[in-house]
Amino acid sequence: xxxxxxxxxxxxxxxxxxxxxxxxxxxxxxxxxxxxxxxxxxxxxxxxxxxxxxxxxxxxxxxxxxxxxxxxxxxxxxxxxxxxxxxxxxxxxxxxxxxxxxxxxxxxxxxxxxxxxxxxxxxxxxxxxxxxxxxxxxxxxxxxxxxxxxxxxxxxxxxxxxxxxxxxxxxxxxxxxxxxxxxxxxxxxxxxxxxxxxxxxxxxxxxxxxxxxxxxxxxxxxxxxxxxxxxxxxxxxxxxxxxxxxxxxxxxxxxxxxxxx
Numbered sequence: 001x002x003x004x005x006x007x008x009x010x011x012x013x014x015x016x017x018x019x020x021x022x023x024x025x026x027x028x029x030x031x032x033x034x035x036x037x038x039x040x041x042x043x044x045x046x047x048x049x050x051x052x053x054x055x056x057x058x059x060x061x062x063x064x065x066x067x068x069x070x071x072x073x074x075x076x077x078x079x080x081x082x083x084x085x086x087x088x089x090x091x092x093x094x095x096x097x098x099x100x101x102x103x104x105x106x107x108x109x110x111x112x113x114x115x116x117x118x119x120x121x122x123x124x125x126x127x128x129x130x131x132x133x134x135x136x137x138x139x140x141x142x143x144x145x146x147x148x149x150x151x152x153x154x155x156x157x158x159x160x161x162x163x164x165x166x167x168x169x170x171x172x173x174x175x176x177x178x179x180x181x182x183x184x185x186x187x188x189x190x191x192x193x194x195x196x197x198x199x200x201x202x203x204x205x206x207x208x209x210x211x212x213x214x215x216x217x218x219x220x221x222x223x224x225x226x227x228x229x230x231x232x233x234x235x236x237x238x239x240x241x242x243x244x245x246x247x248x249x250x251x252x253x254x255x256x257x258x259x260x261x
Contacts, residue, residue: 001054001067002220003211004117004146005161005183007169008124008139015260016119016228019165019180020065022054023213024221026243033224033238033251042091043236043255045222052084055224056091057234061121061257063226064090069113070148070198070208074131076112083114090118100125104136115146121228121260126151148208149196156190157211177225177237177252184223186211187245216243232259 002023009015022045024030029048036042036056044056055065064087086103093099096118108114108129116127117139124139128150137151143166144151145158152158164183168174190209198205213219225237237252 001065001146002148002208002213003157003161003184004065004067005144005158005165006117006146007143007165008119008141010122010124010141013230014176014227015121015230016063016124016226017165017169017176017180018055018063018065018224018226019161019184020055020224020226021184021212021220022222022224023208023219025218026216026221030221032222032240032249033236033253035253039092042088043234043253044087045224045238047082047084050082050084051088052082053087054084054222055226055236056087057226057228057236057255057257058091059255059257060091061260062091062096063117063119063228063234064088065117067115067146068148069115069128069130069150070200071113071131072199074113076110080110080112083111086111086114086116090116096120097123097125100127100136103127104129104134108134115148115150117146119228121230121257148198155196155209156194157186157209160186161211177227177235180225181223181239184211184225187214212245214245219243219245228257230260232257 001020004020006018031046041059145162195205223239227235234255240248242248
């Protein structure tokens with residue numbers, strides 16, 4: 001994922017609502033939203049090059065998603081593990097909090113930069129691993145956004161998408177799973193004076209500044225909406241795209257989970 005905006009409301013009827021775009025090379029093979037054949041308890045898309053995922057849920061009551069940290073000089077070794085495996089691990093680890101603590105204290109060093117979100121319905125954690133530090137924190141209730149820096153870093157697309165989500169959720173006439181696609185489909189690029197400087201050059205900064213990235217070789221591959229309903233289900237909807245932003249499919253699935261107290 002390269003853009004995630006979310007509303008975290010523990011104890012409510014819908015404790016987690018999340019909208020996200022996955023940006024990736026178009027030639028990197030991936031499977032769309034589905035139950036995993038080797039682990040049917042998991043629902044999500046899957047990277048077929050390394051076997052991990054960018055966003056998925058588990059019927060035991062877990063959700064996890066990941067973004068890369070954009071820092072060209074901060075890389076793992078050539079044989080370093082894929083960051084997408086962290087999503088899978090976050091879903092299946094018996095003690096999620098303890099595993100995240102171990103990852104933050106040492107194990108994250110094996111990976112290139114990332115932001116990992118992991119939720120068990122009661123707590124939402126954010127683990128940031130970047131060139132300056134590695135830190136784990138519990139996310140406070142409210143609206144948040146994540147791109148390729150850290151949580152709530154005010155890049156233009158993050159700020160705009162988060163504001164769009166706030167307006168949508170404040171309007172009782174609108175439905176999240178029907179109407180949140182609009183905030184993910186915004187292909188407008190930011191003004192040059194608003195762009196971050198992440199070391200990739202002005203041309204690429206411009207291209208990457210859009211919520212929905214158009215490109216023939218690299219761009220938005222999938223848009224995903226997730227709603228965790230406290231009465232006992234997680235709903236995930238996904239739209240997939242081919243080069244140039246051409247629509248390539250739409251799926252919506254329901255995953256039964258234990259009801260939250």
